[in-house]
Amino acid sequence: MGIQKEQIRSFIEYLQIEKNCSPYTLEFYEKDIDDFVRFMKQQELTSFAAVSHFTVRLYYTHLHEKKYARKTVARKISALRSFFRFLVREVEVEENPFIYAALPKNERQLPKFLYMEELEQLFSVCDLSTPSGQRDQAILEMLYATGMRISECCALRISDVDFFVGTVLVKGKGRKERYIPFGSFAEQALHRYIDQGRRNFLQKASDEHNFLFVNSRGKRLTERGIRYILSKLVEKASLTIKVSPHMLRHTFATHLLNEGADLRSVQELLGHEHLSTTQTYTHVTKEHLQKVYMNHHPRA
Template sequence: MNGELSGYLLSFMEYMQVEKNYSAYTIKFYRLDLEDFFAFLTAQGIASLDEVGYPAGRLYLTMLHEHGYSRATVARKISSIRSFFKFLMRERIVKENPFALLSQPKQHKRLPKFFYEEEMEQLFAACEGDDALSRRNRALLEILYATGIRVSECVNIRLQDIDFEFETIHVKGKGKKERIVLFGHFAGEAVSDYMAHARKTLMRGKEDHPYLFVNARGGALTDKGVRYILNEMIKKAALTGKIHPHMLRHTFATHLLNHGADLRTVQDLLGHESLSSTQVYTHVTKEHLRQTYMAYHPRA
């Protein structure tokens, strides 16, 4: 990568971090996508971004397909480059965005996987017990299901973020955006029980930290730790397949819609910026209705 491209990339990374508040994880993939694109430019003998036009964009898109990248990966890479050129236009470094009219491959929309209410009852039954880990696991499952928060938001809940009087939690989501989520009395009782009878036991006299959920050694629980705990619940509940923490977020949204919640409310509770991100759950509920109809209507 020549010095000019390296400088533009650094400026773009700073822009995404400071002005867009993107996470380190998101910025990492932007950087990798752009470095791959810069390598392509070098291989094609294109030394300046001013020389990049629509034909070069089409050639790069063709190359991505020839290398066997999935549609989702190709779409992400093209989106990263488009955003980069949009930034360059804003900074008056280039006059046009050669990727603005480049069509991205259509992606297959997969419906989110979720748990039926009967399966959730099995998961809660798998958390029964008076030992410290069972109390923690029960509180963790109740919070994830009651709030629909992301696992990254869950592990970052601090004790001071919980308001038991108003049954709310202050969470920090994607792009450092903050919001208030609600929880019900089941989750409230489970968390209160965990804090009163399990958290200090798990801490074992170690130096205290502000995070609500702790691991078996008393440290702050991690994303990986949550996945392990949930998969152990699946085994104990004798449910098939593996669980991903996001499935509980999907379950939260799906169950709300199935019970009559409106889409805008679910959007706010999930912390989605766009309603289109929430609309995928309407497909889930419609599919659920269709399956129920086909199973029980005498002339289906």
């Protein structure tokens, strides 16, 4: 299995360097491929070249027996399809056995978002007299003000923030860059954090860098770190719902559309390649408008 490990490592490096995938995405790719390698051992297959269309059908059955959700099955098959496409490109295998594997259709789930009352509750719990509170407030304000992905937030550098015009340069998927404006609340929170909290944390740093968001040791804050911070803030705010960084992205898009922003502008701000991805939020908006109508129209 030594050759297989080398092939997997080369694929992960390809995703990291050429596709600019986030550590979170890389972790799932590697896990999904490792799961398939364990299945190959059960089938006594010793190389990826030995995997056939029949093997793929057997794997589908295996995943069904494990009672995985359709979304998980779709992710695993998609990961393996990409992996074997890479192996074909590198002339490691002759064909991609996953190329005709149909992905199970996901149940349509509307993006979950926060209402303004819930947001205000979340924004009110940070202790702005402490460095960590100043940083956490700045993270919250930036995620909601820009709708950026958590990986994009972690990659931000001081030089990416332009206070003069009120924009931040975001490096998205596939190394695509976009400028996103931010408002006065985010600006105020950023200034406070940069001038006080961040400066305090950097005193403990062993290496110089210009990453915007740092941990208590002055090192670059990771995606896991931001998720942990957010879960603690939600707990402190006594919110009964689970809030993820991506939920703030959903909230950003939904609130913009609710206030009349056009779909193309929201697509550009979110960094979506296809308009159909952004259109998901219009369903949320319609649902919201229907509730407003039923609750407030005198003859509803």
